[in-house]
Amino acid sequence: MSGESTYNPGNGFTRWLDARLPVMRLVHDSFVDYPTPKNLNYWWTFGGILSLCLGIQIITGIILAMHYVPSTDLAFASVEHIMRDVNFGWLIRYTHANGASMFFIAVYIHMFRGLYYGSYKAPREVLWILGVLIYLLMMATAFFGYVLPWGQMSFWGATVITNLFGAIPVVGESVRTWLWGGFSVGDPTLNRFFSLHYLFPFLIAGVVVLHVWALHVTGQNNPSGVEVKDPKKDTVPFTPYATIKDGFGMSVFLILFAYFVFFNPNGLGEPDNYILANPLKTPPHIVPEWYLLPFYAILRAVPDKLGGVLAMFGAIAVLFVLPWLDTSKVRSARFRPLYRQFFWIHVVVCIVLGWCGAQSPDKILIHVGEGGFDVTDLSRILAIYYFLHFLVIFPVLGLKEKTKALPDSIADSVLGKSAAKA
Amino acid sequence: MSKIGKIRMRSLLVLPVIAAAALGAMTLTASSVKASGGEAHIEEMDWSFNGPFGTFDRDQLRRGYKVYKEVCSACHSMEYMHFRNLAEKGGPEFTEGQVKTIASEYTVEDGPDQAGDSFERPGEGKDRFPSPYPNEEAAAASLGAAPPDLSVIAKAREGGPDYIHALLIGYEEAPEGVSVPAGGYYNPVFTAGSGVIAMPPPLVEGQVDYEDGTPNTVEQMSEDVSAFLMWTAEPKMEQRKRLGFQVLLYLIALSGLLYFAKRKVWSDVH
Amino acid sequence: MADIHAEEPTRRDFLYVASGSFVAVGAAFAVWPLIDQMNPDASVLALASIEVDISSVPVGQEITVKWRGKPVFIRHRSEEEIAAAEAVDVSTLRDPQTDDARLVDNPEGKLAKDWLVVIGICTHLGCVPLAYKGEYDGYFCPCHGSVYDTSGRIRKGPAPLNLEVPPYKFVSDTKVQIG
Numbered sequence: 001m002s003g004e005s006t007y008n009p010g011n012g013f014t015r016w017l018d019a020r021l022p023v024m025r026l027v028h029d030s031f032v033d034y035p036t037p038k039n040l041n042y043w044w045t046f047g048g049i050l051s052l053c054l055g056i057q058i059i060t061g062i063i064l065a066m067h068y069v070p071s072t073d074l075a076f077a078s079v080e081h082i083m084r085d086v087n088f089g090w091l092i093r094y095t096h097a098n099g100a101s102m103f104f105i106a107v108y109i110h111m112f113r114g115l116y117y118g119s120y121k122a123p124r125e126v127l128w129i130l131g132v133l134i135y136l137l138m139m140a141t142a143f144f145g146y147v148l149p150w151g152q153m154s155f156w157g158a159t160v161i162t163n164l165f166g167a168i169p170v171v172g173e174s175v176r177t178w179l180w181g182g183f184s185v186g187d188p189t190l191n192r193f194f195s196l197h198y199l200f201p202f203l204i205a206g207v208v209v210l211h212v213w214a215l216h217v218t219g220q221n222n223p224s225g226v227e228v229k230d231p232k233k234d235t236v237p238f239t240p241y242a243t244i245k246d247g248f249g250m251s252v253f254l255i256l257f258a259y260f261v262f263f264n265p266n267g268l269g270e271p272d273n274y275i276l277a278n279p280l281k282t283p284p285h286i287v288p289e290w291y292l293l294p295f296y297a298i299l300r301a302v303p304d305k306l307g308g309v310l311a312m313f314g315a316i317a318v319l320f321v322l323p324w325l326d327t328s329k330v331r332s333a334r335f336r337p338l339y340r341q342f343f344w345i346h347v348v349v350c351i352v353l354g355w356c357g358a359q360s361p362d363k364i365l366i367h368v369g370e371g372g373f374d375v376t377d378l379s380r381i382l383a384i385y386y387f388l389h390f391l392v393i394f395p396v397l398g399l400k401e402k403t404k405a406l407p408d409s410i411a412d413s414v415l416g417k418s419a420a421k422a
Numbered sequence: 423m424s425k426i427g428k429i430r431m432r433s434l435l436v437l438p439v440i441a442a443a444a445l446g447a448m449t450l451t452a453s454s455v456k457a458s459g460g461e462a463h464i465e466e467m468d469w470s471f472n473g474p475f476g477t478f479d480r481d482q483l484r485r486g487y488k489v490y491k492e493v494c495s496a497c498h499s500m501e502y503m504h505f506r507n508l509a510e511k512g513g514p515e516f517t518e519g520q521v522k523t524i525a526s527e528y529t530v531e532d533g534p535d536q537a538g539d540s541f542e543r544p545g546e547g548k549d550r551f552p553s554p555y556p557n558e559e560a561a562a563a564s565l566g567a568a569p570p571d572l573s574v575i576a577k578a579r580e581g582g583p584d585y586i587h588a589l590l591i592g593y594e595e596a597p598e599g600v601s602v603p604a605g606g607y608y609n610p611v612f613t614a615g616s617g618v619i620a621m622p623p624p625l626v627e628g629q630v631d632y633e634d635g636t637p638n639t640v641e642q643m644s645e646d647v648s649a650f651l652m653w654t655a656e657p658k659m660e661q662r663k664r665l666g667f668q669v670l671l672y673l674i675a676l677s678g679l680l681y682f683a684k685r686k687v688w689s690d691v692h
Numbered sequence: 693m694a695d696i697h698a699e700e701p702t703r704r705d706f707l708y709v710a711s712g713s714f715v716a717v718g719a720a721f722a723v724w725p726l727i728d729q730m731n732p733d734a735s736v737l738a739l740a741s742i743e744v745d746i747s748s749v750p751v752g753q754e755i756t757v758k759w760r761g762k763p764v765f766i767r768h769r770s771e772e773e774i775a776a777a778e779a780v781d782v783s784t785l786r787d788p789q790t791d792d793a794r795l796v797d798n799p800e801g802k803l804a805k806d807w808l809v810v811i812g813i814c815t816h817l818g819c820v821p822l823a824y825k826g827e828y829d830g831y832f833c834p835c836h837g838s839v840y841d842t843s844g845r846i847r848k849g850p851a852p853l854n855l856e857v858p859p860y861k862f863v864s865d866t867k868v869q870i871g
Contacts, residue, residue, distance in 0.1 A: 038691055059726065063726060063729055066729075066730070067729075067733075077501075077502065080502040080573065080574065081502075081733075081735065083658070084502065084507070084657055084658075084734070085733040085734040085735040085736075086729055086733045086734075087725070087728040087729050087731055087733060087734075088725035088726075088728055088729050089729060089733070090658040090661075090662060091662070091665070091725050092725065092726075092729060094662075236691055240687050241687060241688060241691070244680065244683055244684045244687050244688075244711075245684050245688070247680050247684075247711075247715075248677065248680040248681055248683075248684045251673060251676050251677040251680050252677050254673050255670065255673045255674065255677065258666060258669050258670055258673055259670070261666070262662055262663065262665065262666020262667075262669060262670070263474050263663065263666055265662070266577060271577060271578050271579055271580050271582075272578070274574045274577040274578035274655075275570070275578045276571075284614065504735070504738065506734070506738050510734075535745070536744075536745060536748070536755075547738060548735075548738035548739050672718055672721075675714070676711070676714050676715065676718060679707065679710055679711045679714055680711050682707055683704075683707040683708060683710075683711045686703065686704050686707050687704070
């Protein structure tokens with residue numbers, strides 16, 4: 001896809017620079033002249049939206065670090081100082097805190113888009129794997145960041161998650177002690193989490209560069225799932241076509257973002273995190289942030305400590321091998337009527353798992369005599385389905401499913417659509 | 423397949439809706455868990471600061487401050503609040519002079535002086551509200567349980583000011599069969615303690631003299647102090663909503679412009 | 693690849709320019725909070741004044757107190773020091789200022805000539821000068837050799853200005869409030 005460069009330095013300086021460091025050429029080829037399939041829909045704007053999210057998080061984060069104090073005695077007070085005394089501190093902190101949620105909304109839409117249109121399939125396996133890696137790093141970063149305000153949820157979230165590592169045989173205890181730097185979550189833990197929370201976004205940015213690189217090698221997938229045949233007919237240049245569309249997508253996304261920051265800044269948070277961390281008292285109901293809830297439900301669905309941890313990490317690990325679990329020759333769910341249904345079932349399963357993660361595990365949903373069918377039972381069924389979806393349905397469906405006829409080219413699929421409209 | 427093509431434009435509007443609905447569902451479920459813990463009824467009050475344009479009622483905040491000072495502050499600290507905050511915009515907006523007087527009625531510890539000793543002096547605007555107890559242990563030792571700090575209490579409890587108001591008026595005779603241990607009081611709103619709270623009923627009719635002639639009923643005082651505590655938890659709320667309104671207007675206009683620019687750019691492709 | 697046709701250039705250009713400038717204006721507004729957060733915050737601005745007991749400073753000595761994170765010299769001047777400061781021909785000074793202009797009234801409303809209060813930061817590059825050192829027995833900055841007199845005025849060396857006088861007043865005969 002990346003053919004001949006069309007960059008043409010306009011003046012003496014750019015010619016001079018181009019012969020020494022062709023950075024302008026790189027930008028031109030990647031973001032100006034880069035051919036994008038002309039049939040991309042708005043679900044494809046989330047890549048740009050995610051870059052925006054990362055940028056916002058890094059900028060607001062660097063600023064918060066100028067005012068925040070990573071000490072168990074002062075962390076909570078320094079956050080209140082930011083909220084009350086620092087000029088626009090409330091705006092910067094609320095943007096950062098809600099920005100994390102917005103980042104995850106965007107990444108989930110981006111990932112489900114990839115699942116729907118088969119964007120993980122050959123030749124885009126590495127692109128997909130890098131994406132999953134970014135997602136993992138995002139979860140780690142979000143977890144470290146959630147600890148920093150040193151509220152009750154920060155402390156107990158850190159305690160529970162670090163104890164997960166204690167479940168690993170042989171090395172678990174040591175790993176947990178390394179994370180803590182003591183015998184429980186405390187000052188050393190907070191300090192190293194702060195350091196890592198500052199580091200990880202730059203790791204994410206690094207992997208994002210690889211992710212975009214890999215994208216530009218294989219070219220973008222598209223809603224038809226058919227590869228670009230004739231760039232002249234099938235693609236449009238990135239600028240202005242994709243830039244303006246991405247810009248519009250970002251602007252609409254920012255409306256949602258601004259709603260949360262300005263009118264519901266604590267709606268996605270937990271009231272308990274406005275209580276200073278107390279190592280002697282666990283809040284009655286501890287839950288992770290919403291974006292981790294499905295995994296939390298899977299963790300609790302397994303009645304064994306190590307088993308739960310393995311299931312939880314397995315739920316993410318399975319994504320890495322997804323490109324080889326899917327045996328279908330056809331990428332896009334548009335032409336896979338059965339997969340399309342399973343896709344939506346899977347979306348619902350993930351959302352309901354998230355709901356389960358927010359409930360008390362022993363909450364009874366259907367009463368039968370003394371006991372009944374409780375949240376843990378439901379989580380178990382859904383967790384099993386989650387794995388079935390990837391490990392069984394994916395390979396079997398690819399072999400059995402009768403797919404629809406693919407269009408010959410992207411241009412044809414666009415024309416077909418116009419015809420249908422008319 | 424062509425159906426998907428047709429909803430292309432609509433899908434764009436659907437995105438935020440889906441996202442908001444999913445998030446809404448999650449937050450709702452999260453809160454319903456907590457609410458289902460007890461049978462207490464937490465009434466949703468019609469606060470002046472509700473809604474996207476709601477602001478604090480200055481007079482109510484001033485009355486609320488008086489209730490805090492004369493009742494709550496005997497046991498509860500408010501350590502992230504400074505006297506100077508009382509004069510800030512978007513709060514009770516006392517004058518600088520009034521704040522000076524209010525602060526000087528408190529004694530604060532300062533030091534070391536040139537001789538190295540700590541000393542006491544009248545409070546000033548820059549000082550924090552002094553805590554009634556030197557530390558949590560001392561408070562727990564003298565009261566049985568450490569009273570929580572009130573600076574951000576309205577954000578630290580599900581229901582916020584509604585909860586505080588309901589709690590303050592929620593004291594009842596314990597029903598048959600509920601045993602209340604010594605030093606405890608029955609208050610079904612306090613689900614964290616299964617209806618038993620260590621705080622004695624703090625408000626009695628006519629307790630705080632309101633200078634503006636507002637009837638000093640328990641209901642009125644609890645509303646006023648709840649509003650005051652909402653302000654201490656979120657002192658920048660009015661600034662936030664005002665700026666938010668401007669930002670939203672800007673973003674909507676920008677989205678409109680970009681939408682038409684996008685259509686124009688893509689007109690030769692479709 | 694589809695070519696960008698140049699049809700209807702005016703409308704397209706207008707939309708481009710309008711969107712572009714809209715984004716630029718928004719970005720400019722968005723940058724302001726990011727800069728303003730670096731200004732002194734409300735807690736810093738509130739810590740503006742201190743009170744110092746000067747009853748224990750004998751004539752011919754000075755104390756250093758901290759105000760806004762900076763050293764402030766409070767010097768109990770002797771008759772000779774006052775005389776030396778007043779004898780200078782102001783027109784010969786680099787930063788012309790009379791000694792009187794650098795002092796304030798005591799509680800009785802008379803100029804407190806025996807008390808000099810200056811910020812102990814050399815106006816050259818911010819070092820703390822040494823008291824009772826240098827040619828004029830005022831202040832001498834060890835970093836680059838600026839010399840100040842007993843009124844804290846610059847006399848020799850690279851510093852451009854006199855030592856700054858902070859806002860201060862006598863609240864009683866023995867107490868000074870700085871800030």
